[in-house]
Amino acid sequence: MHHHHFAYSESERRSRQDPEAILNSLGLKPGMCFVDLGCNDGFFTLPAAKLVGSSGQVYAVDVDDTALSRLEIKLKNENINNTHVIHGPAETTDVCEGCADIVFLGMVLHDFSDPLKALSNCSTMLSDSGIVYDYDWKKQASQFGPPYEIRFSKEYVKQLASLANLKAISELDYDDDFYLIKLRSINGE
Ligand SMILES: C[S@@+](CC[C@H](N)C(=O)[O-])C[C@H]1O[C@@H](n2cnc3c(N)ncnc32)[C@H](O)[C@@H]1O
Numbered sequence: 001m002h003h004h005h006f007a008y009s010e011s012e013r014r015s016r017q018d019p020e021a022i023l024n025s026l027g028l029k030p031g032m033c034f035v036d037l038g039c040n041d042g043f044f045t046l047p048a049a050k051l052v053g054s055s056g057q058v059y060a061v062d063v064d065d066t067a068l069s070r071l072e073i074k075l076k077n078e079n080i081n082n083t084h085v086i087h088g089p090a091e092t093t094d095v096c097e098g099c100a101d102i103v104f105l106g107m108v109l110h111d112f113s114d115p116l117k118a119l120s121n122c123s124t125m126l127s128d129s130g131i132v133y134d135y136d137w138k139k140q141a142s143q144f145g146p147p148y149e150i151r152f153s154k155e156y157v158k159q160l161a162s163l164a165n166l167k168a169i170s171e172l173d174y175d176d177d178f179y180l181i182k183l184r185s186i187n188g189e
Contacts (some may be wrong), residue, residue, distance in 0.1 A: 010043065016144070019047040022174070023104075026133050031055040032101040035125055036059045037090045037118065038062055038108030041070040048104070049075070049083045058083040059095035091117040100125045107178075110152045119164035123185055132166060132183040135174065142177060154179050 001094045023044065028034060032054040036045045039060035049058045060083055062068055069086055086093060091114045103122040106161045112118040122132045137145045137154055138154070139153040152160075166183040 006161065008100075010064070016177075017043075019044050020051070022135060022180075023048055023051055025180070026102055026104070026131075028052065028102060033057045033059075033096075033099050033127075035059045035095055035100045035103040035122075037103055037105055037122065038111060039071065039106075041067040042074055044104060044106045045071060045083060046049045046074055046078065046080065054082060056082055059100075060084065061086045061088060061090060061093050061095065063087065063089055071110065089113070091121055094121065094124055096102060098123055098125070098127050098130075100127060100130045102130065103132045105132065107136050109134055109136055109157065110146065110150050111173065115152075116160050116163055117161065119161055119166060119183075122183075123165045126185050128185075130184070132161075133176075134161075134181040134183065135178060138173070138177060138179055145177065154181060157181055 004140045028051050030049060033054045034052055035058065036048060037056060039045045039062050042060060045058060045060045052058060060071060065087065068087055072085055086095060090112050103125055109115050126132065134157055137151050139151040140150050154171050161168060161183050165186050168181055169184055169188050170178050170182040
């Protein structure tokens, strides 16, 4: 599915959204294992790869071959070697079991065909102390972004999460447009 908010360029997008600042606010650090679920062409993947560095790992997962090819080219151009690009659905693609320090859902949960199944899959990939971050459009009308109808409210995400064995440990309004929900496994530390 293609939404109009993807029609603009990376620099236009960066003028409204700072991926490094967002990733820093998640506590992403050198050496961590980061899963970018629904990565598209890597708006968050590349900054994450640079942040975790050579001692860290990034897994970038999407179903869009064209976007993944663009991502591969960017990784190659920037000489980034810690990132695994994986073609597969968020619902069933396990990059690992219990390895992820952070599973990141960047403006994407509402796009998955089965968001609940995708969240359960996040739960499988998390390490004991791992965190799922759902960063997404607030459920409100706005000039940019997906139509109101398809957006998920924070309350809805928390409901889905609880069915996927995840509990919300914090939720905040990241800015006027986006919220950030922090989830961890009910069975985790
Ligand atoms: C709005 S984009 C967000 C991409 C990225 N996180 C970003 O911020 O640039 C949504 C992405 O989800 C991907 N997608 C949709 N359904 C998917 C699924 N079931 N499994 C994996 N990726 C999916 C699309 O191909 C698209 O690249």
